[in-house]
Amino acid sequence: MSSNDVYLAWLESAQSKHPNYAGQLSQLGEFYSHKLWHQLTVQVEQLLPDSEFQSFLIDFYERFVTAFAHRINLLKLAQIAQVTAKQYEYPEQAVQFLQGVKKQVTESGQRHTDQASLFLQMHIAQYKLQMGADDECKTMIEEGKESLDSMNDVRR
Amino acid sequence: MPNMPHKLQVDPAVSAEVYHVRSLYYKYKKSFADFYKSSLLYLAFISSEALPQEEKLVGALDRPIATLCLQLLC
Numbered sequence: 001m002s003s004n005d006v007y008l009a010w011l012e013s014a015q016s017k018h019p020n021y022a023g024q025l026s027q028l029g030e031f032y033s034h035k036l037w038h039q040l041t042v043q044v045e046q047l048l049p050d051s052e053f054q055s056f057l058i059d060f061y062e063r064f065v066t067a068f069a070h071r072i073n074l075l076k077l078a079q080i081a082q083v084t085a086k087q088y089e090y091p092e093q094a095v096q097f098l099q100g101v102k103k104q105v106t107e108s109g110q111r112h113t114d115q116a117s118l119f120l121q122m123h124i125a126q127y128k129l130q131m132g133a134d135d136e137c138k139t140m141i142e143e144g145k146e147s148l149d150s151m152n153d154v155r156r
Numbered sequence: 157m158p159n160m161p162h163k164l165q166v167d168p169a170v171s172a173e174v175y176h177v178r179s180l181y182y183k184y185k186k187s188f189a190d191f192y193k194s195s196l197l198y199l200a201f202i203s204s205e206a207l208p209q210e211e212k213l214v215g216a217l218d219r220p221i222a223t224l225c226l227q228l229l230c
Contacts, residue, residue: 075167115170122173129180141178148174151166 007032007067014064018056021047028064037071045076048083057084058097069101070108074116078105082123091127098124118147172201 011029015022024047031040044065047053053060061084069077081101085094102120105113125140175198182191 075169079169115167119170119173122177125177126180129177129184134181134184137177137181141174141181144174144177148166148171151170 007064010059010063014056014060018052020052032064032068035071037068038073040068041072041076041080044080048080054083054087058087060084066104069104070110074105074108074110074113075119077101078116078119081120085123085127091130095124095127095131098127114147114151118144118151168201172198175201 008029011025011032015025018025024043028040028043031037031043048057061081065077065080078101081098085098088094088097098120102117102124105116105120121140122144125137125144128134128140129137175194179191179194179198182188182194
């Protein structure tokens with residue numbers, strides 16, 4: 001399956017590098033080609049808990065998920081990103097990665113981005129705490145609580 | 157209760173993370189009462205979702221400790 005699409009090309013190379021996942025990666029390529037974003041999301045979520053899959057999850061996110069990040073359920077994207085962030089060795093890297101995902105969320109063009117954004121921000125706050133930046137964490141959790149309260153208030 | 161549009165509901169996974177990081181912060185600061193309160197709220201929101209085994213155990217161990225500290229503080 002040769003292709004001009006860089007994402008499909010990466011998937012193909014990943015199939016050779018990770019033969020245990022060749023079938024699933026090929027399936028993902030099919031879903032992607034047919035713009036079946038929901039099926040794509042479901043399949044990725046199923047692969048997520050595998051430790052072997054996690055060993056190349058960072059690449060998978062940057063070289064494939066990025067292609068359709070703006071098209072899928074943003075909270076699910078955030079959850080996928082959260083597992084991906086855990087694969088980084090240093091909390092600083094995880095923070096930088098999650099901030100990038102936040103940007104993907106807010107620039108997605110989708111109408112409802114604030115829940116996914118808040119979810120990501122709370123994970124960034126956790127890494128800040130791990131880094132000893134507890135004052136920054138404190139500010140984030142206060143802002144987070146305010147955001148959550150205002151999201152709940154709208155429904156009254 | 158009137159039919160609420162789906163898009164306005166806050167997903168419990170989001171609320172859970174707000175209280176999760178709060179509980180981690182209070183644990184770090186040794187504010188046991190706040191840790192206990194936020195942990196309970198975290199667990200309430202996460203209860204409908206899968207919680208990793210390890211976190212369940214740590215959560216279960218921290219709460220009795222927090223309760224004891226609360227009793228000592230009062």
